[in-house]
Amino acid sequence: MTPQALADRQHIQDLLVRYCHALDERDWPGFHALFTADARLDFRAFGGPAGSAAELADYLAGVLASMRGCQHTISTSRVDLDGDEARVRTAAQVMMVSAGPQGQDHVLFAGLWYRDHLVRSPGGWRIRQRTQEYAWTHNLPPSA
Template sequence: MKQQLMDRFEIQDLLVRYCHALDRRDWPVFEQLFSEDANLDYTAFGGPRADAKAMAAYLAAATAGLRGTQHTVSTTLIEFDGDDQARARSAAQVMMISGPEAGPDQVLFVGLWYQDRLRRTAQGWRLCERVQERSWMHNLPAVSA
C-alpha cells in the first residue's frame, strides 16, 4: 500500500511536469517524460501520431506563434496493472493567448482528456502512450474548430 501511494505521487508529479514543460517550451524535459518507445496520438486536435521527439518538434512549431499558454491537469484517475504498469485518465484545460504582438489578446480555451499508459523504468515512471480525447473548445478560430 505504501509503495502504491508513492507511485501515485510520482505519476501525478510526472503529469504536472508535462504541463510545465509545455508552458516553458522546454522540449528536452518534455522528451524525458516519455519512455523511449512512447507513442503519442494528438490527432483529436489535428496533430500527429508520433514519438516524443517528433511530437516535441511539432509542438515547438505549433506554439511558436502563441504569446503564452497555460496547461492544467486535474481529476486524474490512476489504475495499476501490476507493480510496473498503470493507466491514467486526466482532465486537462489549455488556455492560449494568440494575436498580433501589438494587437489585442485572443484567449483560446480547450478542454480535453488524456488517456495514458505508464510504465516504471530505471528513471522512474514514464508515459509510454498518450492519447488526446477532445472534450470542448471555446473561442477558437473556425479553421481550428
Template sequence: MNLQEIGDRLAINELLARYCHALDRKDWPAFRAVFTENARIDFTAFGGPEGNPAELEAFLAPILDGLVASQHMVSTIIIDLDGNEAQARSAAIVPMTSASAEGAEQTLLNGLWYEDRLVRTPAGWRIAERRQVRGWVAMAG
C-alpha cells in the first residue's frame, strides 16, 4: 500500500464512523455531510424508504427522537479502491432502546451490512450510494 491508499482508507473509515455518530447524536447537518448531494440510499431491507439524504433524514428523525438511545456501530470494513471511487462493505450492529410509559426499557438489536459506493469530492470522500442488507433482529431487556 502506498501513502495515498493508506490515507484514502483512513478517510473512508472516518467517514463511516461519522455517519454513526451523526445518527446517534441526531446531528442532521453532520448526517447530510457524509453523502454527496445526489446520493441514493436504500433502507428498504428494514422497511424504510429508498431516496436521497433529505428523505432518509425525514424518515429517521422521528424514529430516533422516539428512542431513549441508539448506538450505531460499524466494523469489519472492507474497501476496494479504484482511483476516485471506492466500494465498501461494513457490518453494523444497531441497538435501539425505547421506554414504555411506565419507564421500562426495551432494546431492539439490528444486525446488518452497509454496502456503499463512495466518491472522492473536493470536500473529501463521500457516500454516493448506500444500501442496507438485512442480517438479523433480536430483542433484549
C-alpha cells in the first residue's frame, strides 16, 4: 500500500468519525462540511427521507431534538479506493434515549450499514452519496 493510500484511508476514517460527532453534538455547520454541494442521502431504510444534505440535516435535527440523548458509533469500514473516489461500507450502531410513557428513559438501539461514495475535493475527502441499510433494531417503542 502506498503512503498516499494510507493517508487517504486515515482521512476517510476521520471524515466518517466527524459525521458521528456532528450528529451527537448537533453541529449542523460541521455536518454540512462533510458533504459535497451536490450530495444525495438516502435514509429511507429507517423511515427517513432521501434528499440533499440540507434536507437531511433538517430531518435529523427534528429527530434528535426529540431525544434526551444519543450516541452514534462506527466500526469495521471497508474502503475501496480508486484515485480521487472511494466506495466505503461501514457498520454503525446508534443508541438513543427518548421519553417513555410515564416520562422514564426509554433506550433504543439500531444497527445499520452506511454505503458511501466519497470524492477527494480541494478541502479533502467529502461524502457525495450516503445510503443507510437496515441491519437490526432493539427496544423500539410501539409507535416506531
